């Protein structure tokens with residue numbers, strides 16, 4: 001897999017003197033579904049904005065397909081990379097769903113027939129095909145989030161940077177959002193980087209994880225590699241997924257012979273059946 005985004009950043013300080021990021025080294029490979037996991041204020045949004053070229057003035061280098069983002073024209077960044085804000089009301093502005101989704105392709109100079117084709121395809125990708133004529137202000141929060149993603153897909157973005165895509169959604173909405181992102185990743189080959197603190201969803205869906213704490217990367221790897229030491233996670237104000245926490249307690253407090261700490265219900269079931277057979 002080739003690297004699409006690489007970050008080698010010594011530090012970034014906001015104008016008021018807050019050092020929001022330091023010593024960040026990571027690579028996002030083509031086709032990966034990557035998570036940036038961290039507690040409130042750990043620097044996730046800042047890191048996404050650095051990757052999208054919205055934040056400049058840092059010490060270090062960020063490359064997009066090998067080109068320094070600070071030397072690229074914004075148009076060349078936005079052709080490939082789209083950032084979905086945490087709050088959809090910061091992103092949506094047109095009167096209805098069709099018009100909002102059409103804004104990007106029209107701005108790119110697409111002919112009206114092509115705009116229609118892209119909008120219909122994008123809305124269908126996010127299960128909002130029936131909502132083209134609906135007023136933005138009449139959508140539910142979760143529907144607004146989907147329309148934000150459609151707007152970027154309609155521009156043909158190959159890389160989506162998602163800031164807390166599940167924040168504010170009910171449990172089923174969270175799950176459906178993760179399924180949508182998984183589908184875009186698997187079926188349409190969209191590379192996704194998602195900022196989150198939803199530890200329970202992460203191991204079910206993500207390939208790679210980077211843990212941020214106070215602006216620094218403290219751990220990285222697959223969910224299995226990252227979710228091993230509850231104490232370390234507690235130090236960065238995170239925890240194991242609930243199911244892993246339960247098995248960890250049974251193993252350590254009750255001395256049950258679990259070989260490993262499972263991260264999903266399916267894995268836990270296998271471990272329990274095996275442990276009971278011993």
Ligand SMILES: Nc1ncnc2c1ncn2[C@@H]1O[C@H](COP(=O)(O)OP(=O)(O)OP(=O)(O)O)[C@@H](O)[C@H]1O
Pocket residue numbers: 014015016018019020038039040041042043044045046047
């Ligand atoms: N415009 C700004 N000016 C000054 N400091 C800022 C600005 N934006 C963010 N910060 C600070 O930078 C740090 C990282 O903020 P950031 O929003 O990147 O964190 P986050 O991990 O996305 O948080 P959350 O999970 O709460 O959304 C915080 O200490 C925050 O107060």
